[in-house]
Amino acid sequence: MLMDNACVHSQPGLGTKVRGAGFAEHEAPYVQSVRSGLDSYLFRLQTDGQARVLIGDRLLVAEAGDLVMFAPGQVYELRIEGNDADRTSTNDVLSTDLYLFCEGPWLDQWWQGRPRKTHLRLALHENCVYLWRQLIEEYRRPGQPDLELCDYLLRALCLTVDKYGYDPAAASPIPLAAERIRSYIEKHAAEEFTLRDVAEDIGLSVSRAVHVFKEAYGQTIVQYLQDVRLQMACDRMRFSNLNLEQIADLCGFRSYSYFYRVFRAKYGVSPSEFRQRAQ
Incomplete structure (x- = not known):
């Protein structure tokens, strides 16, 4: 889950900029550590399997439906560990996730608009997953992606996270x-x-x-x-x-x-x- 700096796209006047977006699948143990602090916002949604994410001074076990969000400057560490006793095949996937690196003045305002939790339980709400996948598809479109569409999709995703991540009445417990x-x-x-x-x-x-x-x-x-x-x-x-x-x-x-x-x-x-x- 590395940010694709070669594919950073920007356009004057947009409130957000996607710096990397995709789907990560890990079949082997994996560690990613940014002790010096992130240089953009990072959102990561666990879709299957397990991973351990450093939040504060402890490692959180992230399972399907767990969303973690980090602001620029925050320390980030991800650990995906294999458990040979539970694996039936060397091709078993240990962890899958959707990830997003992004920045921009609209995101700064959104982030500061309420006390932000690093960890949210989304239960993989279909609206969030759909928007995330649409954003990935557009961002990775061959040639030049539609940056305005990426901007609006990212804003919609953030607002949907607010709705389902912070409003218990709207959150879906459906796996x-x-x-x-x-x-x-x-x-x-x-x-x-x-x-x-x-x-x-x-x-x-x-x-x-x-x-x-x-x-x-x-x-x-x-x-x-x-x-x-x-x-x-x-x-x-x-x-x-x-x-x-x-x-x-x-x-x-x-x-x-x-x-x-x-x-x-x-x-x-x-x-x-x-x-x-x-x-």
């Missing part, structure tokens, strides 16, 4: 694996797929994926998929001229009779009655 399952379902709801397809996409066993999702959301993957498909069908009945058989097919239902049965069980009316009331 990343469960959010990834939910995202997969919503993306592929209109298609046919199996529990194995979902589990393989996020790198879990079927039983583990089922357990993680049920524990996080209080319903099964199949139940949630059915709810998403039914909501898609409701939207199409409200806002399209497609017939009910077409809607059932486009929303992933195997047959109209099955769609009719689950729709009536969910809403207490038939699809045709629902459509008449909605128009």
Whole structure:
């Protein structure tokens, strides 16, 4: 996780400047130490595995969902340590994270706007992760990135951190694996797929994926998929001229009779009655 000084981009008039951004994956022990103090802000979000980060005079164990933020001049030390007893393969990943080096007058004002914690528990809230990945994608775009877009994405990320990192009512306790399952379902709801397809996409066993999702959301993957498909069908009945058989097919239902049965069980009316009331 080294700052890419060769790729520092700037533009007059922007309130922030990205000096380095990316995704780091470590399969072997790793140490990074900046005892002389950082020369920019550093944000690091642990996405999987564990790492140890120096905060004050102690090493914090950072796990998935832990965000650490440092201001210019602060000492920084990162340690990723392997535990051979827990590893099933030499290819096992010890730690993965999203990182960001940045600076600028807007960031100075944002940082000073409230007492800043070095460590926040974000629980990998999907909004933060999405913005972070969008910023990385734009910053690393071949050629000249859109610096204005990077500026706005960074500001949005900082404000989102404020919302979910400092407001307990807004913070999400949902683990990343469960959010990834939910995202997969919503993306592929209109298609046919199996529990194995979902589990393989996020790198879990079927039983583990089922357990993680049920524990996080209080319903099964199949139940949630059915709810998403039914909501898609409701939207199409409200806002399209497609017939009910077409809607059932486009929303992933195997047959109209099955769609009719689950729709009536969910809403207490038939699809045709629902459509008449909605128009």
